[in-house]
Amino acid sequence: MARSPGSRTLVDRRGFSLSMEDEIAHLRSLDLIGLQSRWQSVMGRPAPEHLPKHLLFGILAYRIQADALGDLDAATVQLLKRAATVQSLDEVLPLLAAQDQRKQAMVLGTILTREWNRQLHRVMAVEGGFVFEGKTFDSLSGIAFAITGTNWNGPRFFGLRDGNSKGVRT
Template identity: 35%
Template sequence: MSTTSELVKGLDDLDLDGLRAVWRERYGDPPPLRSEPLFRLMLGFHLQAESGGGVSREVRRTLRKTGATVPAGQELGLGAVLRREWKGRVVEVVVEADGFRLEGRLYRSLSAAATAAAGSRWNGPRFFGLRT
């Protein structure tokens, strides 16, 4: 029988399909993650929590208190304008209470607006220079 630390160390040798197989065997359908490092961390957390009897009541209570997160870019304040030149045109997004307005259309996230503007999948904060 393997110890938890041996199980977690063994995750380093697995690719994404292998990590999904371990998740499926232990917890059911795996989450739709495509990031191998993130999946490895998440699975390692679950294995460690499981060996310790699960997440404590205190930790669950703390997590519930954290509340909803503010979408990236929203902290700039209502009415803030983000601009970027993209393929010869200026892309402009306005921060609103319910999301980000681009060319008259409201998007729930900055990434959704950036993706619409670029025509391919983009991280919104990165597209608009809020992140390197």
């Protein structure tokens, strides 16, 4: 099997292209020598001799998925490089928090939902803010106040800060 020239698609001996899932399934069937050979064709250089079969498989599977679906964005790559140089977890946490804050930008049209006092509230991200009950708000915190009557961190109220994304639909 080989990659077709100028393409990210795997082509088998009969000339049929394989899906990403088929490519990865094929990797699972390869022995160490087969994975090393596949590494050469995918990476354009010999596989590091010290890598065991499971790591060769994992790296190749990642590369196939990244080629098909897109790789890490530049900010994430930079974060990982910085995290690799720190001495303790206490130094990594602020880096992760800063990265999390930058990822708060939402795609226009995203709908956030939150149940409060047995009532479902829906908010839509629009240019310049968020729409709730026909009104445009600058921030989610203003909407959280409108719903609860108390001050809340808006992203936390809608489950965006604690890793809970149940309220997000696009």
